[in-house]
Structure formats: C-alpha cells, structure tokens
Amino acid sequence: MKKTFFTLFLSISVFSGFAFQWPVSDPVLVTSFGESRFGDFSKGIELQSGSEDVYPIDQGEVVFYRSGETGGEIPSPLGNFAVIQHERGIYSIYAHLDKVYVPDYKFTEKNRLGTIGSTGLSTGKSLFLILLDGEFEQYINPLLSLPPMLDLKKPRIGPVYFIAENKQGNQKNEAKGDLTLKSGVYSIQVEIKDFNDNAGNYSPTAPFSISLYLNGENRKNIKFESLKLETGNMVLQNSGESTYDTLYSSPWVYKIGNFDLSPGDTRIELAVKDFEGNETSRILKITVVE
Amino acid sequence: MSMYKISFLLILAYVVLIGRPVEQEYSLEPGWISDLSTEEYVTAPASGEVPFTFSDHFGYFSPDNAVMLHDKVLYGIALDEKGFINYSSINAALVLQSPDGMVYGRLDDAGYPFFIGSRRFLLNSDGTALSEMNPDGEILWTNRFSSMITDVSASLTSLVVGTLNSGIRMLDTSGKETFSYKPEFSRTNTVYGTALSSDDSSILVISGLDPQKVLLFTKKNSGYRIVFSMDLEHEYRFQRQCGFSVDGNFAYFDYGSYLFLLNTVRREVKEFPVGGTLQRVVIAGLNDLVYTSAETGDVIRFSGFDLDGDQIFRYTSRGRDSFLDKDASGLYAGAGDYLFKLKKVKR
Incomplete structure (x- = not known):
C-alpha cells in the first residue's frame, strides 16, 4: 500500500512538473479524465477545436500508429491514431484522427501529427488524448500536465440519494431538503456535472475531486488523477480503490460510498471541485431515527 | 555397394528429405465471376458457405458460384462461417446475424467485434480490454490490459495478445493467463505483430525498435522459449500481418512489398516478392503453394509461389482491397466489385 502510494505520488509529481502544450488550438473539453465513457472510465480527455490540426504535446517519437493506409487485422475503436513516446517512458496517444501524418518518426511540438476526426468509436469530431506512464503502467489525467484552461463555472451538485439495502430490495431516498432516515447502512449516491466555460451547458464533464464529510470528519475522497490496472480491474488511484462499477451508478451519478448512519442528527457535506479549482459544496442535515 | 544401390539410396534420400510434390503441374484458369455491383443475390439458407469480405462488400458464397448473401459493410464487419456482425x-447494440441474414442475437457492450476462426x-x-463471447453474443470473460492492445492471434485453445507497453500475454479459453513475455531488448516494448500456430506449439512475435526483432517461441514443458530471433533491417511502426501455415511448418510476416516465410523446423527465412502491400495470405504448408494478394495503387496482384520462393502464377485485378481463399478445386478471390474463382487445372 505504501509502495503504491509512493509510486502514485512520484508519478503525479513528475507529470505535474511537465509543461506540455495543448495538442489543438482553442481546446474545448468535452470529456474529462475518469468520466463514464462507453461504460468504462475515460482514460483520457476528449477535446474539440475550431482548427483541424493536431500537434504533439511534447517532442517525442512515433512508436505506433494506425491510419487508412496501414490497415490492421483487428478493429480499431480508437480509429486512426498515433502513439508518441516521450522521455521517461511516457506515451501520449492521439485518437479518432482523420488523417495521420508520419513522414518521419521524430516529432517536435511544431510538427503536425494529424487532423481531428471522428474515426472509430467516436461521438463527434474530436481528439481523444490519452497519457500513459509506461514505467508505472498507469493512465494520468492529461490536464495535470497541460496549460490551464479558463473556466469559472462551478460544478453542479444534483440530487443526492441515500439507498438502503433491505429484504425488499433497495430503498431509494432522495434528499431534497432535510431528511429523516432509519438507522442503518446507506449507499450515498450523488449526481454531479461540471461545465466548462468553453463547452457551455451542452457537454457536462466529470469533476476533478469529490469529498464527503460526515459530522465534520473527512470520510471519502475521490480524485480523478490516475488509473491503474490492479488485480484485473482498472482502479482510480488514491480514491478508495474505486473501480468503474463501484463508482458509477449511471454516467453522472457517483456512488460515494457506504456509510453507517447511527441515530441522532447527522451532518453530511459534499465538496466538489473541477480541475481549475472551482468548488461547490452542499450540506445535508439528516435526522436518523431507530 | 553397387552403383544401383547407391543410386536408389540417393533417390530415396531425395524423396524423403528434399523432394515433394509441388503444384507446378497445375495452372489456374478463370472459373466463375460475380459482379457484386450489379447482380442481386437472394438470401438462401444453405450449408457450406464460404464467408468473404473485401472493399465494402461482405457475404457468403458456395464454391459452385452461388452467392448466398451479399451486403455492404457499414463501418466494420466481423464474420465467420456461422454468422456475422455488420456494425456502424x-x-x-451489436447485432448478430446468421449467414442467411437472420438476426439471432444482440450485444449491448460498447466496442468493436472481430472473429478469429470459430472464436x-x-x-x-x-482498445485496452478484450472479451470473448459465445456464438449467441454472451460475454464469457473479459480481460483488461495495462496498455493498448496492438494485435491478437488465436487458436481453438489459446490466445496471444500483443500490447503497446506490456509485451505479450497468452490466455486460455477462460481468459486466464498461461504465459507472458515482455521484450526488453530495445527501447520500447511495443508488440507489432503476434501469431499463434493452430496447435499452440509456436508463437511468432514482432517487437521493439532499434532493433525490431522477429522472435519465434516454441513450447517447452509448461512454458515457451525463444528458438529463433532475427533483426529486421527496416522497422515498421504499425500492426504487422503475420501468421502460421495450417500445418505449423511455416510462419510468415509482411515486410514492405515482401512476404517473409520462416521454416519453423529448419529455421530458414525465404523472401517472396508479393508486388505491393500484403493483404491476404493462404498457406496450407508443405506440399502446397503460398498464395498471396497485395495492393499497389489501385491494382491488386494475386500470386502463387512454391516454397522456394519461385512465382508460379500471377493475376492482377483492379481494386484497393482483396479477398483470398482456397479449397481443393481452386482459388477464390475478390477485388473491386468482383468475386471470382480461379480453377486449378492440370497442365
């Protein structure tokens, strides 16, 4: 556990120290890291742009690519793509490209790599950017190493649900104001959507972090920083071993965790931040009875 | 020992060690041809259909020139003798259809399907998780990988998965890992191609950069060991086409406008000039020809070579994608809008 934490810390630190460039001009974030995408964690970010051209985020070397010319024996849900290897075993992957330009394998930030497209399993014309730390074999949130994106909009906290499992099945209680519940173990689930200034209100994304406080005590933190394969499952690191199935109830509803609520007054605070630090919180007062 | 006996032994040694009946006594002549752009084909349930796909065509035909089903590929196609998924x-959802076009299953999971043999x-x-489904489209198992899957090859009993950063992993029919190998001879672990012989006795891997190597593994006890390694002078950074002959005596891989054929017993490599970018390969093994199709510009070149690399026949057709298959009576090929048979005729 300590080793895993140290590895994650080291890896995040390395990435935070980098200053990569945006692969497209005037990027608009339409899918964030860790968001629910096709029934799984999004291992990268999806960007739209008014321009067509895609450039590497840093200098490096194309080690693998696929285009209409190269073909391939297995299908490619990522469509046409290119993989650039950078220093220290870091890979950047540019997917759903229309054209892939690989006249030479060595690339600087100024060499055009391709054009934005919608090839493969893509919902629209966009670039899907994935950052893989090959040394630690984990996916890193690319926003950690890209320039800041202007965004003043706060995440929105939607309905909060308290779901109790009993003999009759799951009993779902929505906290619309003060709520009275019987004591017991509840799965707290909350709908959260973040909106980016550039993307407007039509394309929500996942937040960057979610924290839950129970009677003032920090009981759960979820951070969309990195994903790593552990015992056959992709796990959101530093977030209480969250897998896709344990975190997502539906694409925008997050299962924060299971909490034992004892009789008495209970104060629950949810604090949600987006990547630019915009924060929203909500306090719920629960009366728990026998 | 008399000269008669020596001659007899020499001839016997030649027949046993070197000699083999090659098909040079045969030539290929045009058989039937189907124009898929104009002819309409009715769906006719039948057995023994051969699946085909090339360009944006797919369907099934019988060797006596009855195209059972023909349709256009939406975005991608996965098909075998028992059915197909034509997907956007x-x-x-992904819809499973039988060769007569009847819908018999559906799969709600996101992703792209592909069939290898009957699997x-x-x-x-x-591209980081692989699932196997049964013929009805039910997921049997799912295996996740720490980096992108770059190639997959399968036999009836095993599966080899190549990855961007984690080498190869061999899985059994339940998705459990039985063998893995991470190439560490070069500055990248990327696997560009994998192939698995039908009896699981051999694995071919193309991997790495500076050098890029072709590695042949053979089964030994419970694992595999490298028995052949070759540095490639020209490196390619996309998925490479490779495979084994049906009898496992040969492994092949594409190399620019050449097919390289590795004799897995003698560990010798021969080059076959296929005349373009390799598309399809049909190799039964010993006592047969090597059939290839390759594309250059908008021309498809179909070729047949003997195992020494000598070209026995060549046939060109217009098109950018091709189909190639064979049975005892001849060769089936497709290019452009045409599906046709080249009959094997004794000279």
Whole structure:
C-alpha cells in the first residue's frame, strides 16, 4: 500500500512538473479524465477545436500508429491514431484522427501529427488524448500536465440519494431538503456535472475531486488523477480503490460510498471541485431515527 | 555397394528429405465471376458457405458460384462461417446475424467485434480490454490490459495478445493467463505483430525498435522459449500481418512489398516478392503453394509461389482491397466489385 502510494505520488509529481502544450488550438473539453465513457472510465480527455490540426504535446517519437493506409487485422475503436513516446517512458496517444501524418518518426511540438476526426468509436469530431506512464503502467489525467484552461463555472451538485439495502430490495431516498432516515447502512449516491466555460451547458464533464464529510470528519475522497490496472480491474488511484462499477451508478451519478448512519442528527457535506479549482459544496442535515 | 544401390539410396534420400510434390503441374484458369455491383443475390439458407469480405462488400458464397448473401459493410464487419456482425462506427447494440441474414442475437457492450476462426471477440472502446463471447453474443470473460492492445492471434485453445507497453500475454479459453513475455531488448516494448500456430506449439512475435526483432517461441514443458530471433533491417511502426501455415511448418510476416516465410523446423527465412502491400495470405504448408494478394495503387496482384520462393502464377485485378481463399478445386478471390474463382487445372 505504501509502495503504491509512493509510486502514485512520484508519478503525479513528475507529470505535474511537465509543461506540455495543448495538442489543438482553442481546446474545448468535452470529456474529462475518469468520466463514464462507453461504460468504462475515460482514460483520457476528449477535446474539440475550431482548427483541424493536431500537434504533439511534447517532442517525442512515433512508436505506433494506425491510419487508412496501414490497415490492421483487428478493429480499431480508437480509429486512426498515433502513439508518441516521450522521455521517461511516457506515451501520449492521439485518437479518432482523420488523417495521420508520419513522414518521419521524430516529432517536435511544431510538427503536425494529424487532423481531428471522428474515426472509430467516436461521438463527434474530436481528439481523444490519452497519457500513459509506461514505467508505472498507469493512465494520468492529461490536464495535470497541460496549460490551464479558463473556466469559472462551478460544478453542479444534483440530487443526492441515500439507498438502503433491505429484504425488499433497495430503498431509494432522495434528499431534497432535510431528511429523516432509519438507522442503518446507506449507499450515498450523488449526481454531479461540471461545465466548462468553453463547452457551455451542452457537454457536462466529470469533476476533478469529490469529498464527503460526515459530522465534520473527512470520510471519502475521490480524485480523478490516475488509473491503474490492479488485480484485473482498472482502479482510480488514491480514491478508495474505486473501480468503474463501484463508482458509477449511471454516467453522472457517483456512488460515494457506504456509510453507517447511527441515530441522532447527522451532518453530511459534499465538496466538489473541477480541475481549475472551482468548488461547490452542499450540506445535508439528516435526522436518523431507530 | 553397387552403383544401383547407391543410386536408389540417393533417390530415396531425395524423396524423403528434399523432394515433394509441388503444384507446378497445375495452372489456374478463370472459373466463375460475380459482379457484386450489379447482380442481386437472394438470401438462401444453405450449408457450406464460404464467408468473404473485401472493399465494402461482405457475404457468403458456395464454391459452385452461388452467392448466398451479399451486403455492404457499414463501418466494420466481423464474420465467420456461422454468422456475422455488420456494425456502424457507433452502435446502441451489436447485432448478430446468421449467414442467411437472420438476426439471432444482440450485444449491448460498447466496442468493436472481430472473429478469429470459430472464436468471437470484442475489443472495448479504448482498445485496452478484450472479451470473448459465445456464438449467441454472451460475454464469457473479459480481460483488461495495462496498455493498448496492438494485435491478437488465436487458436481453438489459446490466445496471444500483443500490447503497446506490456509485451505479450497468452490466455486460455477462460481468459486466464498461461504465459507472458515482455521484450526488453530495445527501447520500447511495443508488440507489432503476434501469431499463434493452430496447435499452440509456436508463437511468432514482432517487437521493439532499434532493433525490431522477429522472435519465434516454441513450447517447452509448461512454458515457451525463444528458438529463433532475427533483426529486421527496416522497422515498421504499425500492426504487422503475420501468421502460421495450417500445418505449423511455416510462419510468415509482411515486410514492405515482401512476404517473409520462416521454416519453423529448419529455421530458414525465404523472401517472396508479393508486388505491393500484403493483404491476404493462404498457406496450407508443405506440399502446397503460398498464395498471396497485395495492393499497389489501385491494382491488386494475386500470386502463387512454391516454397522456394519461385512465382508460379500471377493475376492482377483492379481494386484497393482483396479477398483470398482456397479449397481443393481452386482459388477464390475478390477485388473491386468482383468475386471470382480461379480453377486449378492440370497442365
């Protein structure tokens, strides 16, 4: 556990120290890291742009690519793509490209790599950017190493649900104001959507972090920083071993965790931040009875 | 020993060690031809159909020139003798259909399907997880990988998965890992191609950069060991086409406008000039020819070579994608809008 934490810390630190460039001009974030995408964690970010051209985020070397010319024996849900290897075993992957330009394998930030497209399993014309730390074999949130994106909009906290499992099945209680519940173990689930200034209100994304406080005590933190394969499952690191199935109830509803609520007054605070630090919180007062 | 006996032994040694009946006594002549752009084909349930796909065509035909089903590929196609999934780039569900076009199953998981032999797989939306499904489309198992899957090869009993950063992993029919190998001879672990012999006795891997190597593994006890290694002078950075002959005596891989054929017993490599970018290969093994199709510009070149690399026949057709298959009576090929048979005729 300590080793895993140290590895994650080291890896995040390395990435935070980098200053990569945006692969497209005037990027608009339409899918964030860790968001629910096709029934799984999004291992990268999806960007739209008014321009067509895609450039590497840093200098490096194309080690693998696929285009209409190269073909391939297995299908490619990522469509046409290119993989650039950078220093220290870091890979950047540019997917759903229309054209892939690989006249030479060595690339600087100024060499055009391709054009934005919608090839493969893509919902629209966009670039899907994935950052893989090959040394630690984990996916890193690319926003950690890209320039800041202007965004003043706060995440929105939607309905909060308290779901109790009993003999009759799951009993779902929505906290619309003060709520009275019987004591017991509840799965707290909350709908959260973040909106980016550039993307407007039509394309929500996942937040960057979610924290839950129970009677003032920090009981759960979820951070969309990195994903790593552990015992056959992709796990959101530093977030209480969250897998896709344990975190997502539906694409925008997050299962924060299971909490034992004892009789008495209970104060629950949810604090949600987006990547630019915009924060929203909500306090719920629960009366728990026998 | 008399000269008679010596001659007899020499002839016997030649027949046993070197000699083999090659098909040079045969030539290929045009058989039937179907124009898929104009002819309409009715769906006719039948057995013994041969699946085909090339360009944006797919369907089934019988060797006596009855195209059972022909349709256009939406975005991608996975098909085998028992059915197909014709899918769009983005789907609410993947629909399984039998060779007569009847819908018999559906799969709600996101991803793209592909079939190898009689086995059916699904690659997830970002290419990092592989699932196997049964003929009805039910997921049997899912295996996740720490980096992108770059190639997959399968036999009836095993599966080899190549990855961007984690080498190869061999899985059994339940998705459990039985062998793995991470190439560490070069500055990248990327696997560009994998092939698995039908009896699981050999694995071919193309991997690495500076050098890029072709590695042949053979089964030994419970694992595999490298028995052949070759540095490639020209490196390619996309998925490479490779495979084994049906009898396992040969492994092949594409190399620019050449097919390289590795004799897995003698560990010798021969080059076959296929005349373009290799598309399809049909190799039964010993006592047969090597059939290839290759594309250059909008011309498809179909070729047949003997195992020494000598070209026995060549046939060109217009098109950018091709189909190639064979049975005892001849060769079936497709290019452009035409599906045709080249009959094997004794000279």
